[in-house]
Amino acid sequence: MDSEIGLRVDGTPRRLTVDTRTTLLDALRERLGVTSPKKGCDHGQCGACTVLVDGRRVLSCLTLAVARDGAEVVTAEGLAPDGELHPVQRAFIDRDAFQCGYCTPGQVVSAVGMLDELDRGWPSAATGTGEPELDDAEIAERMSGNLCRCAAYANIVPAVREAGR
């Protein structure tokens, strides 16, 4: 069954027809040609498809597009409007926090979402008693939903730390 929905993608309003089974990830990639979010597993296991939906990071492969009619979606491409890179993106380049780049848009979006969560004081498994702080253990814990098979982890952590200062 098809449905028509509206999304605001990287600041641009879009209308599209989707199968009710279409994930937000496939809606972006296959219907709208927005290929910044990547598909690594389609099962919520790798994080490559991470986008911001109404400001929060979500796995777009585990999100049905019809359920997000009217949502505001931001991809890694949208974090750099007019080519002006986001501080997280600049830090990723400075720290060589990627190799093949396939996990990278998801890592970048996840880092942006994560820094915001940290700002709001949301705890993680690595948080002790008081307020969570921007330290390496918090970053590694909160970024562990984003797999990097090239294993740039040791560069991702300092990149996120620097961008978050």
Place this chain on the structure above:
Amino acid sequence: MTAIGTDLARRDGTVKVTGTATYAYEAPVERPAYAHPVQATIARGRIRDIEIEDAETLDGVLTVLTPDNAERLADTDDKELAVLQSDEVAFRGQLVGVVVAETSEVAREAAGLVRVTYDEAEHDAELATERGSYVPEQLNAGYPTESAQGDVDAAMASAETTIERTYTTAMYHNNPLEPHTTTALWDGDSLTLWDSTQGVHPLRSTIAPIFGLDEERVRVICPYVGGGFGSKGTAHANVTLATLAARAVPGRPVRLALTRQQMFSLAGYRTPTIQRMRLAADADGRLSAIAIDVVEQTSRIKEYAEQTGTPTRIMYAAENRSVTHRLVPLDVPVPSWMRAPGDCPGMFGPEVAMDELAERLGVDPIELRIRNEPSVDPDTGKPFSSRNLVACLLAGADRFDWADRDLRPGVRRSGDWLVGTGVAASTYPVHRMPASTAVIRREAGRYVVEIGAADLGTGTWTTLPQIAADALDVPVSDVEVRIGDTRYPMASVAGGSSGMTTWGSAVVEAARAFRDKFGQDPADGDEADGSVGPADEDHAMHAFGAQFVEAHVHADTGELRVPRLLGVFAAGRIINPRTARSQFIGGMTMGLSMALHEHSVLDPRTGHVVNHDLAEYHVSVNADVTDVEATWIDEHDPYVNAMGSKGIGEIGIVGTAAAVSNAVWHATGVRVRDLPITLDKVLAALP
């Protein structure tokens, strides 16, 4: 020379951090159709019947292909690639059909509606012993299957100390984060493939004859590869299937991405290995014999013989030596290349055995290795072009505070954690492929280098310009490279860590030819090419390294953590320290992943890899990695190639798992000889 050795940011950085780099599935085409494979659900037998009517009549389905109706391929010699050509099933998950539809959702639904019935046959999918094995003619990359010097049995019988142990490594899947994907488009008799591949030209040479095409009729494009680690080094069945599917819907481009689950039966993997090690030594630890007998698996439809014993041939001096390999053909998917074929699994058994010998003798494991350092390659008798294993071991020892290390196992505690350190050596050969050509052209005041090379995260976009800049003696900003397209001159596969040696040599030759012809002040449009020359035959050429690990094992639960990894490498000149470091630590982290997590669990009853996704096939995640550092020795090697560089994409994974096992022993006193090192293997023996 200034560009080589400079720390430069990746040229493809911006497109990668924004996600605008286009991978194969994202190729800009009009009105793509979508393909979804159908896979066999038995491990061996024959298809009795395939019913496709329900699938064919589903709204939006364009075609359903099976062995009954698929076109006959021109060349079916490679049984892995000859998809839908026969009703025989040789392993579970083999391709038995494909659906092409207007959308990916419909293609997938229709694939589920294809009903296949089988005549099942008995199968054997378990590597347990050498039962049924044979001796392959040669190993991957052409290495000899067996080698022997002296008399190992006699040396074992007369030695003061011997070690005789069996070690095993598991089945592993490469799992690049980008699945194996293709966008295929036929235009009459011409074919364009956007394919996620480690080599556009090798892929073309494989696919063209299968479809009876001259190579000129096939174009392969691949500017970016979302990781490969060997699994995209050779074409797998998904490429033939996508090409077949596209031919069935003329004029429509077809996109096919294997699902993560499908990759576990269709995209290659590393064979499990059984390694019987024998060491004979005198009281000082000087080896009189070293031997490895390897048993590993291959598929019945296509032979792949991992060269697991090869590092044992070159690592340590000993008069009596022997290396053997036996292959067990099973009803399993086709094994293939995975990061550092041979050396990666083949440095697990030997490097743990060396630690066991050090333990037996009460000698420091670094000192033991130094005592067995050969003066020439023990296998061929040739001098090494450069060999700095000892320098790596000593530099690492320095950084890791090795001098103060207590040899005794199981005596250090930090709170509830037992603490230990371990070391292992690392090595990888210098490979040079026989053919590759680069062209250099003056274009709008810049130098443009074209070569069909690949960048799978390895940094080619950034490092080839560095090589060209020095060869032309111009600033690196004056050089542009174009890679990843068969329109450019022929380049060899990005495999065996041969890329920079091979393509870089071609670029240097092209630069020489260009300057010879046009001097320092060329005109727009001036152009020259150059090709890689033959490799030096007079030297044994290998990179070496030393891996240091600190392991923590929880005294009550056996939980394993590796808070510190250090690698020191001797790999010739480093072209770009920033991207090189990423390659080293990436390899080391994958080695950590192999040591602690990775294990494809193949159920012998069904021939199915039961943990066939990323939730259950565990790879290291961010929180598994704390402190991982790589550094290198300043090494000058005039024999390897014009740049003096050795390949660095694979050595990082070599030896890591052994170093982890050795550190776990040092922490707990438990020797884990079977990977992965999981807590159940240490728990029973904890204090």
